[in-house]
Amino acid sequence: MNLTLKIWRQASSSAPGGIHTYQLGGVSEDMSFLEMLDLLNEELVTKGEEPVAFDSDCREGICGMCSLMINGQAHGPEVTTTCQLHMRSFKDGDTITIEPWRASTFPVIKDLIVDRSAFDRIIQSGGYISANTGSAPEANSVPAPRDKAMHAFNAATCIGCGACVAACPNGSASLFMGAKITHLGDLPQGQPERYSRVVGMVAQHDHEGFGGCTNIGECTAACPKGIPLDVISQLNKDLRTAMVHGF
Amino acid sequence: MAASGIVFVLFVLVHMYGNLKAFSGEVAFNEYAHHLRIFGEPMLPENGLLWIIRIVLLVSLVAHVGSAVALMRRARAQRPVKYQVKRNNASSLSSRTMRWGGLTLFVFLIWHLLNFTIVKINPAGDQSADITENPYRLMVSSFDLWWMTLIYLVAMLALGFHLHHGTYSALQTLGWVNSASARAKAKIAGWVIAIVIAGGFSLVPLAVLFGVID
Amino acid sequence: MADTTTYYPGLEPTNEPSVQTSDDAAGYYTLGDKLVDPKAPTGQIEQRWTTRKFENRLVNPANRRKLDIIIVGTGLAGGAAAATLGEAGYNVKSFCYQDSPRRAHSIAAQGGINASKNYKSDGDSDYRLFYDTVKGGDFRARESNVYRLAEVSTNIIDQCVAQGVPFAREYGGLLDNRSFGGVLVSRTFYARGQTGQQLLLGAYQAMERQVAAGTVEAFTRHEMLDLILVDGRARGIVARNMVTGEIETHLADVVVLATGGYGNVFYLSTNAMGSNVMAAWRAHRKGAYMANPCYTQIHPTCIPVTGAHQSKLTLMSESLRNDGRVWVPKKAEDCDKDPRDIPVEDRDYFLERMYPSYGNLVTRDIASRAAKYMCDDGRGVGPQVEEKQKDGTTTLMRRGVYLDLADAIARLGRDKVEEKYDNLLDMYQRITGEDPYQVPMRIYPAVHYVMGGLWVDYELQSNITGLFVTGEANFSDHGANRLGASALMQGLADGYFVLPNTIADYLADGPFEKLDDSHPAVQEALTSVTERVDQLMSINGERSVESIHKELGHIMWEYCGMERTKEGLTEAIGLIRELKKEFWTNVKVLGSADSLNQDLEKANRVADFIELGELMCIDALNRRESCGGHFRGESQTEDGEALRHDDEFAYVAAWEWGGEDGSPVLHKEDLIYTATKMKARSYK
Numbered sequence A: 001m002n003l004t005l006k007i008w009r010q011a012s013s014s015a016p017g018g019i020h021t022y023q024l025g026g027v028s029e030d031m032s033f034l035e036m037l038d039l040l041n042e043e044l045v046t047k048g049e050e051p052v053a054f055d056s057d058c059r060e061g062i063c064g065m066c067s068l069m070i071n072g073q074a075h076g077p078e079v080t081t082t083c084q085l086h087m088r089s090f091k092d093g094d095t096i097t098i099e100p101w102r103a104s105t106f107p108v109i110k111d112l113i114v115d116r117s118a119f120d121r122i123i124q125s126g127g128y129i130s131a132n133t134g135s136a137p138e139a140n141s142v143p144a145p146r147d148k149a150m151h152a153f154n155a156a157t158c159i160g161c162g163a164c165v166a167a168c169p170n171g172s173a174s175l176f177m178g179a180k181i182t183h184l185g186d187l188p189q190g191q192p193e194r195y196s197r198v199v200g201m202v203a204q205h206d207h208e209g210f211g212g213c214t215n216i217g218e219c220t221a222a223c224p225k226g227i228p229l230d231v232i233s234q235l236n237k238d239l240r241t242a243m244v245h246g247f
Numbered sequence B: 001m002a003a004s005g006i007v008f009v010l011f012v013l014v015h016m017y018g019n020l021k022a023f024s025g026e027v028a029f030n031e032y033a034h035h036l037r038i039f040g041e042p043m044l045p046e047n048g049l050l051w052i053i054r055i056v057l058l059v060s061l062v063a064h065v066g067s068a069v070a071l072m073r074r075a076r077a078q079r080p081v082k083y084q085v086k087r088n089n090a091s092s093l094s095s096r097t098m099r100w101g102g103l104t105l106f107v108f109l110i111w112h113l114l115n116f117t118i119v120k121i122n123p124a125g126d127q128s129a130d131i132t133e134n135p136y137r138l139m140v141s142s143f144d145l146w147w148m149t150l151i152y153l154v155a156m157l158a159l160g161f162h163l164h165h166g167t168y169s170a171l172q173t174l175g176w177v178n179s180a181s182a183r184a185k186a187k188i189a190g191w192v193i194a195i196v197i198a199g200g201f202s203l204v205p206l207a208v209l210f211g212v213i214d
Numbered sequence C: 001m002a003d004t005t006t007y008y009p010g011l012e013p014t015n016e017p018s019v020q021t022s023d024d025a026a027g028y029y030t031l032g033d034k035l036v037d038p039k040a041p042t043g044q045i046e047q048r049w050t051t052r053k054f055e056n057r058l059v060n061p062a063n064r065r066k067l068d069i070i071i072v073g074t075g076l077a078g079g080a081a082a083a084t085l086g087e088a089g090y091n092v093k094s095f096c097y098q099d100s101p102r103r104a105h106s107i108a109a110q111g112g113i114n115a116s117k118n119y120k121s122d123g124d125s126d127y128r129l130f131y132d133t134v135k136g137g138d139f140r141a142r143e144s145n146v147y148r149l150a151e152v153s154t155n156i157i158d159q160c161v162a163q164g165v166p167f168a169r170e171y172g173g174l175l176d177n178r179s180f181g182g183v184l185v186s187r188t189f190y191a192r193g194q195t196g197q198q199l200l201l202g203a204y205q206a207m208e209r210q211v212a213a214g215t216v217e218a219f220t221r222h223e224m225l226d227l228i229l230v231d232g233r234a235r236g237i238v239a240r241n242m243v244t245g246e247i248e249t250h251l252a253d254v255v256v257l258a259t260g261g262y263g264n265v266f267y268l269s270t271n272a273m274g275s276n277v278m279a280a281w282r283a284h285r286k287g288a289y290m291a292n293p294c295y296t297q298i299h300p301t302c303i304p305v306t307g308a309h310q311s312k313l314t315l316m317s318e319s320l321r322n323d324g325r326v327w328v329p330k331k332a333e334d335c336d337k338d339p340r341d342i343p344v345e346d347r348d349y350f351l352e353r354m355y356p357s358y359g360n361l362v363t364r365d366i367a368s369r370a371a372k373y374m375c376d377d378g379r380g381v382g383p384q385v386e387e388k389q390k391d392g393t394t395t396l397m398r399r400g401v402y403l404d405l406a407d408a409i410a411r412l413g414r415d416k417v418e419e420k421y422d423n424l425l426d427m428y429q430r431i432t433g434e435d436p437y438q439v440p441m442r443i444y445p446a447v448h449y450v451m452g453g454l455w456v457d458y459e460l461q462s463n464i465t466g467l468f469v470t471g472e473a474n475f476s477d478h479g480a481n482r483l484g485a486s487a488l489m490q491g492l493a494d495g496y497f498v499l500p501n502t503i504a505d506y507l508a509d510g511p512f513e514k515l516d517d518s519h520p521a522v523q524e525a526l527t528s529v530t531e532r533v534d535q536l537m538s539i540n541g542e543r544s545v546e547s548i549h550k551e552l553g554h555i556m557w558e559y560c561g562m563e564r565t566k567e568g569l570t571e572a573i574g575l576i577r578e579l580k581k582e583f584w585t586n587v588k589v590l591g592s593a594d595s596l597n598q599d600l601e602k603a604n605r606v607a608d609f610i611e612l613g614e615l616m617c618i619d620a621l622n623r624r625e626s627c628g629g630h631f632r633g634e635s636q637t638e639d640g641e642a643l644r645h646d647d648e649f650a651y652v653a654a655w656e657w658g659g660e661d662g663s664p665v666l667h668k669e670d671l672i673y674t675a676t677k678m679k680a681r682s683y684k
């Protein structure tokens, strides 16, 4: 199929950016979205133009490296990651607008690549269980109810891609944060630090400049792992408890 | 935000119930307005309850608008470069219009208070003591004007929208929506409160306009 | 236990050192001295690690702050080590090329992680896990290392659970296990199909906690381009800041490489796009030995290639073979028909036909090769893909075989099948656009894991003093083949438990002489990297990096893939040498070196893949036996099975860089078993 691609190009974080339009033919519907961009890049290189920079690594939907706002939707029209989106979701003659995640907490580094290190800093401020290597008790000494463990697992599947922030009109990272808080807070091992964790993470989140959540719900719709809004409610609940108990 | 929002919700619920007394006629309505003022006497001075309510409302308003502005600022700062194309997939219109809806309500509130409480402007022109001391008459003569009714109906639409998302949102913010079924219930609550309150309020102006009450 | 006790023959060797009589690679290498692991432990196998831990020196906690450790890689091996060494109070600098440590490719592992917890009381033990791993590796691994791996496996599970890794649990709340990779005990711990992800997030979070504590400094989007040696000791790295393009030097008392596998030398593999060999290869060029580079694991159940555009391959869990039947049409002319219209009598259930007792459950290498033969025979299915032939012409081939769930669906009902494989089948449908409940799935083998890597001693130190290598990047624990669910185990064993202990013994001699950037050795490394980057930028030829990488991958897959022959490998070496010339004279890298430049990143990686590819072919050529993942056409039984030659090749092939125009030097480390005895694999 033939496509018109409108792609945001920006040489560096300080340079101004803008939309460039490219025509691309020979796209097969078996290609993944990123392979379609690979094809464009091969053409650009042949023509001596600098290829479009975009992030990807595993291309299996698990590492969270890929991003892209595709026609105004984070990770495109399906509930999946950009790398797992395939061109059969588009049709011949389509115009596709491709932009980077937009948030000042995710500054553009180049073209479609943004800096998501703010997520690492949120995890640093509490998104863990302190268990020094070697000090762990026998694994089965603390049973965890199966449904709780499953619930924790579901929240733990967050891949840290940032689509939630990109889709949220407030640019809030509450879904990302809530996923980690729910994952660790659901497990017996996570209890001792449960309330200091939420306070620390929320403080860092706000300090980074992420927006506040007003429960709009675009995040969960964009989330490739289907992290539900429950986790934000859980975050709020834990935060409220923490405040009441003066953490 | 949620706390002040819920104060508002409770207030409008009671207020709406009071307004519906209009259907029981002039005497009942004015008596209710009067009761509001002498409630709790002698433990409270005259207008005591009313002032307590007013203070709570005022504090809530400051908190509510304050946090609304803070949220808006943060959101703005987060997205200095807008998307060329942005689609919304899952959110309700009401959730995305909270700020406009809130602003509308704010403007409405000023007008409303000028109209009924502070200055008691009677747009129909009559400023006699009969009107200013008789809330029922003031109300009826106001809503006899089509454009007054329109202002109120528009405001009620804004209120309905604001409450539709606001109710659900407040429950979520308070951390009470931790499962898919709880979310479904919270969303239903949003609909019910929005329809009951906005609908309930609208009945009176409509009734006046159509001459059911006069 | 009765049969295993017979493997306890005390400390008497159970085999003789091998003597190589064949010399297929003559002319391509020079023979160096034999290699002996200077740190090899002695004593009863169960006591070796305990004794070593006790004997190793410790570092006074007050001194740890003064010791700098560089860890390149944040996968299970690197991330776990950074966390643990940070907790211990060392000064750690951690590097990865991704934008966050959490994205290392360990995240993609699906199946699970082994540990000899024996929670199922099905007779598991450290010894059994050790034995299964050595046997699975076709007796080409060091027994002391493998035993240690089995021994610490249980600690890994304890550690991960304490960190909050949400492993699958039973109704009673205790941990669940499944059996995996054809072993008879249930010892695999898992977190649905995302075990690697959950384990990595555990290590990542532990590491981020240390970043907050100030003991670990994380350098993301930094790629190691060279190793800095001072007086023969590894003292630092040269890395490129991938955002600014700046070439930086980082110095330390010790350097750890945990940079993962190099399967991407095949271009198409299940590895991440950025997986590379650069760190290991640069160390190799500085003197570190590369061991068993030809050992690659090919996984039979991946989603087939759909066209020339394909950038990577996706693994489908092997468990599908438990319920699916593998077949191709009997007649080549049926290959483009709707498979549902092909009557049963026209289908060739080739695995069931060729291996009646194991059927669809034969081992990975056998299943893979059989599928390849069917497609070579013109009976592959799926879309036609252009393939370059040996004579340079291109033909259209179908590369895929059916994996049919229809019988399973009829037998178990769709619900059961859905419950078992839902996620996987969704992923399949997303990628292929076909509904596996309606149409048989198509699968084809793909490169998945490399057992080869930098040579290390028992303490995970390479032959370069002060350079430690962990995880998939070393060659250590899997021999010629890796059992399912044991790479994760190795990464975490190395990272949490082994390296932190052995590196302390090394650092007990530190801190070493303070260095700064002005040291001539540092300057020299910096200059050579800068020159290489400048050279890549200035060639300005005709060909994209991508096209050269694809060509390399094609050569490797064709001649150094599932089946290797003397003729093919010799040809491949010639082709790779030409490709190397082509690369250095005709590659085109656009953009500038002083900003983010993905083309340049790729060029750097591909340059090293080319050199590695050549060494892999030489290693494969030399090893005229079939063992584990390495199948030499010349060495098979009458019914086409792998034939090992313990008399000739029971050694680790450790290759030394022979210089730009020289040939590599082969050092052999004999494999001598005392706690077990070599046995041939058999599927009869």
Ligand SMILES: Cc1cc2nc3c(=O)[nH]c(=O)nc-3n(C[C@H](O)[C@H](O)[C@H](O)COP(=O)(O)OP(=O)(O)OC[C@H]3O[C@@H](n4cnc5c(N)ncnc54)[C@H](O)[C@@H]3O)c2cc1C
Pocket: C072, C073, C074, C075, C076, C077, C078, C095, C096, C097, C098, C101, C103, C104, C105, C106, C107, C108, C109, C110, C111, C112, C113, C195, C196, C222, C223, C224, C225, C258, C259, C260, C261, C270, C271, C272, C275, C276, C278, C279, C315, C448, C449, C470, C471, C472, C473, C484, C485, C486, C487, C488, C489, C491
């Ligand atoms: C699809 C798939 C499924 C698998 N399933 C299983 C399974 O079920 N069970 C199992 O046991 N094993 C499995 N494996 C194998 C296992 O996942 C890997 O062998 C293991 O995770 C490797 O871990 P590692 O820490 O050594 O390296 P990796 O996790 O690959 O990490 C490499 C690190 O090095 C960094 N790096 C690399 N080069 C450079 C450089 N030049 N400069 C700076 N940084 C660099 C990277 O950024 C990364 O952080 C699977 C593998 C794949 C591909």
Ligand code: HEM
Pocket: A213, A214, A215, B001, B002, B003, B004, B005, B006, B008, B009, B012, B061, B064, B065, B068, B069, B071, B098, B099, B101, B102, B103, B105, B106, B109, B162, B163, B165, B166, B167, B168, B169, B170, B171, B173
């Ligand atoms: C005075 C003008 C008002 C303004 C500017 C305003 C603005 C806002 C804004 C911006 C929000 C945030 C959106 C969100 O959290 O979902 C909000 C929330 C809310 N508002 Fe208002 N609002 C006003 C009046 C009211 C009134 C009169 C009511 C009730 C009758 C009300 C009830 C709520 C509720 C319940 C919420 C949800 C709180 C939460 O999620 O925590 N608001 N308002």
Ligand code: HEM
Pocket: B012, B015, B019, B033, B036, B050, B054, B057, B105, B109, B112, B113, B116, B117, B135, B139, B152, B159, B201, B202, B204, B205
């Ligand atoms: C159709 C709708 C409405 C009608 C007919 C109405 C009518 C009135 C009347 C008659 C009064 C004066 C009562 C008295 O002085 O005793 C009043 C007061 C008031 N109304 Fe309304 N109202 C309506 C909607 C609303 C809404 C939607 C809000 C808030 C968002 C609101 C907020 C108030 C407030 C704050 C006061 C002042 C109470 C006080 O004296 O402190 N009203 N209203």
Ligand code: SF4
Pocket: A157, A158, A159, A160, A161, A162, A163, A164, A165, A175, A176, A179, A219, A222, A223, A224, A225, A226, A227
């Ligand atoms: S919550 Fe979902 S959208 Fe947000 S980072 Fe995690 S996986 Fe991505």
Ligand code: F3S
Pocket: A167, A168, A169, A170, A171, A172, A173, A174, A175, A212, A213, A214, A215, A216, A217, A218, A219, A220, A229, A232
């Ligand atoms: S879209 Fe944004 S407002 Fe909250 S519910 Fe999701 S973070």
Ligand code: FES
Pocket: A055, A056, A057, A058, A059, A060, A061, A062, A063, A064, A065, A066, A081, A082, A083, A084, A159
């Ligand atoms: S590239 Fe890893 S999730 Fe898309």
